[in-house]
Amino acid sequence: MQNPGRRIDLDTAVILLREGKVVALPTETVYGLGCRASDPAAIAEVYRIKQRPVDNPLICHVSSPQMMFRYVTAPAPWLIHLLGAFAPGPISFLLPLNAGAGQSLRAATGGRPGVVMRLPAHPLTQKIIRELDAPIAAPSANTSGKVSPTTAQMVIDDLGEKIAGVLDGGDCRVGIESTILDVREAHRVRILRPGTIGEADLRMVLAHRFPGIEVAAEASAGEVVPGSKYTHYAPETPVYWIEKAEVDRYAHRTDGVLVGLSEDLPAEGRAIRVDLGSLRTSPERVAYALYRNIKSLDTLPVERAWLIRFDPGKESIARAVMNRLEKVARTSSPS
Ligand code: TXA
Numbered sequence: 001m002q003n004p005g006r007r008i009d010l011d012t013a014v015i016l017l018r019e020g021k022v023v024a025l026p027t028e029t030v031y032g033l034g035c036r037a038s039d040p041a042a043i044a045e046v047y048r049i050k051q052r053p054v055d056n057p058l059i060c061h062v063s064s065p066q067m068m069f070r071y072v073t074a075p076a077p078w079l080i081h082l083l084g085a086f087a088p089g090p091i092s093f094l095l096p097l098n099a100g101a102g103q104s105l106r107a108a109t110g111g112r113p114g115v116v117m118r119l120p121a122h123p124l125t126q127k128i129i130r131e132l133d134a135p136i137a138a139p140s141a142n143t144s145g146k147v148s149p150t151t152a153q154m155v156i157d158d159l160g161e162k163i164a165g166v167l168d169g170g171d172c173r174v175g176i177e178s179t180i181l182d183v184r185e186a187h188r189v190r191i192l193r194p195g196t197i198g199e200a201d202l203r204m205v206l207a208h209r210f211p212g213i214e215v216a217a218e219a220s221a222g223e224v225v226p227g228s229k230y231t232h233y234a235p236e237t238p239v240y241w242i243e244k245a246e247v248d249r250y251a252h253r254t255d256g257v258l259v260g261l262s263e264d265l266p267a268e269g270r271a272i273r274v275d276l277g278s279l280r281t282s283p284e285r286v287a288y289a290l291y292r293n294i295k296s297l298d299t300l301p302v303e304r305a306w307l308i309r310f311d312p313g314k315e316s317i318a319r320a321v322m323n324r325l326e327k328v329a330r331t332s333s334p335s
């Protein structure tokens with residue numbers, strides 16, 4: 001491929017997408033590996049580039065609720081209300097495809113009757129979708145099993161040789177993937193994947209005008225979202241959970257790195273420390289920097305990392321961060 005890993009501008013991205021090529025695009029959550037959602041050959045190329053299991057469908061990104069409603073069945077009034085409150089933003093909706101235009105998205109859904117739709121907030125990607133006037137299918141722009149990229153450089157390091165280009169839109173503002181909601185039932189919203197928008201936010205927005213709509217927390221791991229059965233986000237460096245009570249035993253070791261929240265890292269010791277930030281004072285910062293922090297482990301001269309376990313409690317960002325870390329770390333630690 002000529003000029004591998006090149007950064008491209010918006011107009012080039014539109015041209016390449018029209019030609020059926022695969023390009024990496026910025027969103028406010030993580031970078032996406034995008035192609036025209038109605039193009040089965042381009043979708044097949046996305047799976048090939050990512051080495052993604054073919055039973056794991058792709059999110060379709062649209063630029064407006066109007067574009068979304070071209071493809072899905074008539075939404076409930078409370079869904080319009082949720083869209084008004086949270087979209088564009090880090091939230092995705094699982095909906096039934098309609099019998100018309102919806103069928104053109106079957107390649108993206110792996111033949112499923114439901115599609116996950118999202119209105120990304122990044123202005124560059126919104127503009128691209130508006131110019132194409134068609135949805136873009138985009139999983140996170142990482143090789144399957146690796147950390148999701150939150151900068152253009154992370155995409156280039158992982159996939160630069162394999163893709164037609166990367167549109168650099170800066171650091172992703174949110175830093176972890178969107179909340180995914182199942183909104184196919186008339187009176188219930190189910191959280192399929194936790195994200196920065198959580199149960200409490202949904203309840204608050206629905207409570208006043210739609211008090212009858214139930215908000216159900218995410219199901220146990222591996223159950224609902226097809227992708228959740230795969231291990232995601234693993235860096236090359238093996239990461240092991242350790243308990244807070246054990247931290248002192250690791251604080252002086254030099255054969256590994258201690259990773260933890262600011263509030264949990266020991267103040268002293270010879271071990272290298274990677275500070276994930278504070279969930280107490282700024283959970284948004286923890287999410288924002290999470291994947292870069294995880295990726296940084298591979299640049300350190302260590303064989304392993306010890307991740308200090310914490311109780312995420314009920315706060316949505318803390319829960320979403322823990323959900324990702326559960327996929328980063330192995331359960332038992334070598335002594
Ligand atoms: O923030 C995000 O959502 C990012 C950006 C790029 O938009 N995208 C993202 O895509 O995280 P991906 O492919 O890494 O994760 C999408 C998840 C997968 O677990 C997949 O199984 C699920 O959404 N999913 C996609 N389409 C689905 C469908 N039709 N039915 C059920 N689950 C679906």
Ligand code: MG
Nearest residue numbers: 139140148232
């Ligand atoms: Mg992903």
